[in-house]
Amino acid sequence: MTGAGLTLEVLKQQGVDTIFGYPGGAIMPLYDAIYDSEVKHYLCRQEQGAAFAALGYAKASGKVGVCMATSGPGVTNLITGLADATADSVPVVAITGQVATPLMGTDAFQEIDVLGLSLAVTKHAFQVTDVEELELTLQKAFQIAISGRPGAVLVDIPKDIQLAAVKMKSILLKPFALPEVEPDAIEQARKLLELSKKPMAYVGGGVSLGGAVTELRDFLKCTGIPSVSTLKGLGAAGTSDDYLGMIGMHGAKASNLAVQSCDLLIAIGARFDDRVTGKLSEFAPDAQVIHLDIDPAELSKLKLADVSVLGDFKQTIPALEMKLNIEDWRQHCSAMSQEFRYQYVSNSDNPLTTIDAPSMLNELSQKLPENTVVTTDVGQHQMWVAQHMRFNEPRNLLTSGALGTMGFGLPAAIGAQLSRKEDCVVTVTGDGSFMMNIQELGTIKRFALPVKILLMDNTKLGMVRQWQRLFFEQRFSETDLSDNPDFVKLASAFDIVGETISSPAEVSAGIQRMLNATGAYLLHVKINEDQSVWPLVPPNTANQSMLEE
């Protein structure tokens, strides 16, 4: 068999049946092998789209996402997606073609220093220069992508290696050993829990990645500890009354105030990102910290933990279960949650002439079929989704958290739809983000994917404009998009049915028509250009000092 054939065999061994990619000169032998392979390849319309589709596939399913691209520009286009995957700890394996080994390092056509480019944005990158190393390298790539804290791994395969003859050795790697949980750390953490009167769980994306959603919910139920969530942790804690909402820059008021006044913060699979903590030195100022993570480099990286618990959440979270007597604190949190709850004005009863975005998303959330996957882009609409939609499972919200990549939503929805064919997939996007990977409408058309697109159009780069209004004296530099294309006409060019709504009275029926559609559907919603995301904690400010409407 050839190196190309072997690559596909390893993919099959790894349980991969879906690949996203784009062919080109240096990866032609691999595409020739794909031609009659049972592994299904989905052609995206730009390599970044393929990378984000692989991300969406991986995030929605919990499996490894696989994408492919050719050398040179194929790889450079993949890079943003790989950076996004690594930043959000999503297991993705990228396979890239390279010019033949004798040409490497000669500035050949479509040659680029792939390792130099990719090492900074992946968990690891390999270049295979001996076909006898190919099988082991691919196996290692999958193991590194999924083990410990997941991330993207790139395997670069020169064209002559793809064509070279090789025998399969059927290599089996030793399973990755998870770190041993230290009993002392558990003991110390339990002592802090016992002493705490006002404990708070701060839940991040790591809980879902570690497959420990059930363990987390059992822990929260057993202890009665109230919880808050990061953007990536949304859905992990479920819908219990003790869950207060998202924290951070656009977090719920009750969540931020509760964290600021807690006496013990239990960070679980979260990394004290600046968008979460606000001014770090004033974040949870009275709290001792227990930090649970699988990545030792995150423990005490930004906020010194009083107790660090390294290990697999499936072991560490249950080890902290105990009954606590914290009824006063729970009632305090619950009362705050009630007091500061967002007051929705249904668009049907809205006396204004413009659509209220939060209320629309709240209505959408209530109308979605069970197990719907929602993907977002980045900006105001993303924060409104995080604030005003409810998720029962973290795998039902796919969003670019750490890297914050506009253009994520549409291709991620494609990947999600292909990994969960029976489930409804809705992408909520903005007029800025939507244009960033608009070419992927072609992928939706080609594979007749029933992806629903809710496009919130304020003819502006809304989040940047909001900051210009608040912090840059209303100098609206380069944030006007009032010459946007006719989005419905654009969708129609890809055989996607669409409609535009602009008045509050049209919202309910519009959402219903979108959800009832059997195929792809664009609901183009014109919203007020001046609507902002509230609350907002200004940068480098303590989280209790939020700006409100």
Next chain:
Amino acid sequence: MKQHRLTIIADNQPTMLEQLLRVTRYRGFKVVSLSMQVSQQADSASLQLTVKSERSISLLLNQLLKLVDIKQVNEDLTIAESEPIVLQQSEPEQLLTEAMVTTNNIPAQA
């Protein structure tokens, strides 16, 4: 600003040195000196790296240990910048202090 001398054992892969220097730079450490010896079989390498930074050395140690090619990192010595560094590379084991930090029990792939 403190200087730290690290001894590193690594797989001698083409990506190793680049990763080591990239992470050192990105995490806010400056290279003061670096030497490397490759094993006879050329499969592993031993490096002595001295870095300086205002930041805690644990930040760098933890990030280096996550690199796939890096197998072991020991902090041999911490010196305030004003103190001269005495290099005795012929007998490196004599420089190890009792305060040696052994970090190789932390899993590299996590």
